[in-house]
Amino acid sequence: MAVLDVRPIFYVIGCLLLVLSVAMLAPLAVDLAIGHSDWQVFGVSSALSLFFGVLLMLTNRQADISLNLRQTFVLTTAAWVSVCLFCSLPFMFSEARLGFADAFFESMSGLTTTGGTVMTGLGNQPPGLLLWRSLLQWLGGIGIVVMGIVILPFLRVGGMQLFRSESSDKSDKAMPRATDLALGFGWIYLSLTVVCAVLLVFAGMSVFDAVNHAMTAVATGGFSTQDASAAYWEEPAVHWILIVFMISGSLPFVRYITLVRGDAVPLLRDSQVRHFLILLVTISLALTAYLHVEAGLEVEQALRHASFNVVSIATTTGYALGDYTLWGPGPVTLFFLLFFIGGCTGSTTGSVKMFRYEILWLALRTQINRLFSPRRVLALTYNGKPVDSDVIISVMSFVFVFVGLLLILSVLMGLTGLDFVTSISGVATALNNVGPGLGSIIGPAGSFAPLEDEAKWVLSLAMLLGRLELFTVLVLFSPNFWRS
Incomplete structure (x- = not known):
């Protein structure tokens, strides 16, 4: 066994x-002000993070930072768990006084941009803690x-090797080096x-609320x-602005770089972008008609509520404009x-993602064609x-x-005493990094606070698995992975 x-x-x-x-200095400054x-x-949490961060850097500064494949797998999972542990400190020792399971859940939900929460009475929480929650999602998003x-x-996780050309192939990439690419992402994200x-402030939000929602909307x-x-804000402009930026966060950021450089063709020709937008429009219009006919809502109100909630869930953002579980x-x-x-792919969203559905459709279409034309050679292109x-x-x-x-995880949730809808929707929303589940407990009008600690640990694991595309974590449990 190789060391x-x-x-x-x-x-x-x-x-x-x-x-x-x-x-951590940002929420510190807000609370201090x-x-x-x-x-x-936040001062003590920042100091502890600084101490252990510098300690790890100094004691390992002689190491070769060029990572091999095994090291990269371990780093990806270990980094998320380690950072999440330190992010939990403000939740445990602040006025919220969350237990360890709740604090870790809230931190994991933030860093993975899931959006499920165990905190209630948000309007009465200290502004520094609210900013910390939003900042976690913003940092997690980039x-x-x-x-x-x-x-x-x-x-080569989950078919993502299909997009290696967008970051490492010199014949088709937006910038010459991955560091430049990451820097470009950062500027566009910011x-x-x-x-x-700025738009949310003009639409009627306070500056503090606008900054928080801007961070969590772009980070989906x-x-x-x-x-x-x-739903707390009644101004329609607020809702439409959030819709636009939720969609913005769900598109490939590598296409934004080419767009900024004056070339909009790659964005328009990207099949996953086209199919995703068509899907959003189609479902939103169908649900608008349903709300107008069945619920008697005015056309604009029906369109706004339908579009907002459809975009929020499909982009795995998790905002709620009313309790859509009451719609039938x-x-x-x-x-x-x-x-x-x-x-x-290459966006801040979670879940299966559009490109995988497109690949599955290509494979299915090819298999069907081979049934009646077995000698026909069909080239799959994306x-x-x-x-x-x-x-x-x-x-x-x-x-x-x-x-x-x-x-499997739904069964584990059921063993904690939860009903079927809460169990399967809780796992689904965690694996897909969506946020709210279904039912009276974890639905858009509820929270994850009433769940047992065991259920929160299961969901925290599900959020990590979903965020790291499953195999990045699961490969660590393979004995062959640790052999030379």
């Missing part, structure tokens, strides 16, 4: 903790974009956030500063299916590029494992 050199792993984790300690005592909690474009294609915040995270989520069994079933859509058989196998394996985990 894994963990020094570069610890060094990178130390760097991440250093960044985390700096991020209004004289709230929680600023001390981390997800970089991971989805730079790391996961390299690891620009979208600033524009969204869904944390809000009010228990009623987006048909819409509730539809929203459950929307849990499994997700946006485009966005004009050939699709290798290993990509198809990866996608089919991902879907198979996804369904298997959904069933």
Whole structure:
């Protein structure tokens, strides 16, 4: 059994903790400005993160930072868990006084941009803690974009190797180096956030609420500063602005770079973008007609409520504009299916994502054609590029494992005493990083606070698995992985 050199792993984790300690200064400054005592909690948490971050960096500074395949797999999972542990500190020791299970759940939900919460009475929570929740999702969102474009294609996880050309192939990439690509993502991400915040202020939100919602909308995270989520604001402009930026966060960020450089063709020709937008429009219009006829809503109100909730769930954001579980069994079933859509690859969204459905459709169409024309040679192409058989196998394996985990984790949730709807929708929303589930407990009008700690740990694991595309975590449990 080969010994894994963990020094570069610890060094990178130390760097991440250093960044985390700096991020904690923002909520510290907010609480200090209004004289709230929680600023001390963020000060101590920042100091602890800084101490351990510097300690890891200094004790492992001689390590070769160039990572091999095994080290990258271990780092990806270890980094998320380690950072999540330190992010839990403010939740445990602040005025909220969350237990360890609740604090870890809230942190994991934030960093994975899931949006499920155990906190209630958000309007009365200290502003620093609310900003910390939103900041976690914002930082997690940009981390997800970089991971989805730079790391996961390299690891060949779940068919993501199909997009290696967008980050490492010199013949077809937007910028010459991955570092430049990540820097470009960062500027675009920041620009979208600033524009969204400014528009929300003009639409009627306070500056604090606008900043928080801008961060969680672009990150497709869904944390809000009010228990009623987006329904707290009655201005239609607020809802439409959030719709636009939820969609913006669900599109491939690599296409934004080419768009900024004056070339809109790659964005318009990307099949996953076209199909995703068509799907959103079609379902929104169908649900609008349903609400207008069955619920008697005015056309504009029906269109706004339908579009907002459809976009929120399909992009795995998780905002809520009213309790859509009261719309009837048909819409509730539809929203459950929307849990499994997700946006485009290289975006901040979770779930299965559109490109995998397109690959599955190509494979199905090819198999059907071969039944009546077995000698016919059919070339599979995606966005004009050939699709290798290993990509198809990866996608089919991902879907198979996804369904298997959904069933297994739902059984574990049921063993904690939860009903079927709460169990399966809770696991589905966690694996897909959506946010609210279905039912009276964890639905859009509820929270995850009433669940047992065991259920919260199961959902925390599901959020991590979903965010890291399943195999990145599962491969660590393979004995062959640890052999030379």
